[in-house]
Amino acid sequence: MSGIVIDAVDKSFGRTEVLRQVSLSIEPGEFVAVLGASGCGKTTLLRCLAGFEPVNAGRIDIGGETVSAPGRHLPPEERGIGVVFQNYALWPHMSVVQNVAYGLRIAGVPKPEREARVARVLEMVELGALASRRPADLSGGQRQRVALARCLAMESRVVLLDEPLANLDVHLRGALEEEFAAFHARSGATMFYITHDQAEALALADRVAVMDRGRILQFDRPEALFRQPASETVAGFIGEGRVVPAHDIRPDGTGRAQAIVLGQPALLRCAPDEKPRAQAMISVQPADLALLPDPAPAAIPAHVTRATFRGAYLRAEVMAGQAAPVALSLNIAAPASLCRGQRISLALRDGWVIPDPAALSSSQPARTDR
């Protein structure tokens, strides 16, 4: 068993509270990404898991064993984890083979087995031909694959990854994303991946924990974060979400609600237990908006503030609504032409009523159990 339980962990540096009541329950073999802006505490959480930092309160269990709690701190090397760092953390004086074999040597794995394992994992990450090179003679992507090979060779059941693609260019990031997915499929390891890049998190992870100022705001599947954000902060953070006020919310008890948005009636999605409300905030993604060919009854009037050619579509930034216009974005399939200042008519085809913050317990992050 290699699941991870993080239960109500607090971590401070002096008077600075960095982690506040962080709780996450991660299944064995699950790929979890922790997503948040710079400085929100992601690296600190990873360092607590890895055993580089003690916790002030709460508990961390790995594989059913308590590894961190006040008065208990198992050292990193006894936690059975592999760590892939942003800066690769390779030994500069060692060759690729020596770097990959290092942990096995320290663990006392006999030479014939060590050599066989190292050769196998280097083939897996397609570095067999570069086995005798030093890290200085490798590209950034190759160095990161050496770091991955090192984890594969150790057969760690839990792998922590600290922004492993942050230093790489866009092409390499795509290739290595596939590498991580393949690594996960091959190894069945529990992966804990921190990043500030939501595309990476949403593409790779089974579940994503959205973190803000030391707290977990929502821990959910990527589709659920996108379609059913639990708070305005998550709604504004995921995808290209905009948060828009709505009035006169009338839920039907089955996850649908009638409401007035930007002066017009709209049919929205909501939680099945959503209550009627005079006002709510809703989450709107670009795909939820449609351009109407002509002024139509019940259309939302808007004017274009910016139109950008994006190849397969035109991206339009608009100010929508009459009484209190809000900034929205939509994508219009090519061929299309719109220009700045043009008046258009929009329809809102979908949207999500963000749950009432007053109705939620303030200390509980939203969760979906698998």
Ligand SMILES: Nc1ncnc2c1ncn2[C@@H]1O[C@H](COP(=O)(O)OP(=O)(O)OP(=O)(O)O)[C@@H](O)[C@H]1O
């Ligand atoms: N050893 C330390 N001593 C004092 N403060 C620290 C220490 N380590 C981290 N912090 C502070 O804790 C906060 C969270 O830092 P952390 O590195 O965990 O954030 P992060 O989300 O990983 O950010 P980034 O994406 O920029 O790496 C920051 O305000 C940081 O200055």
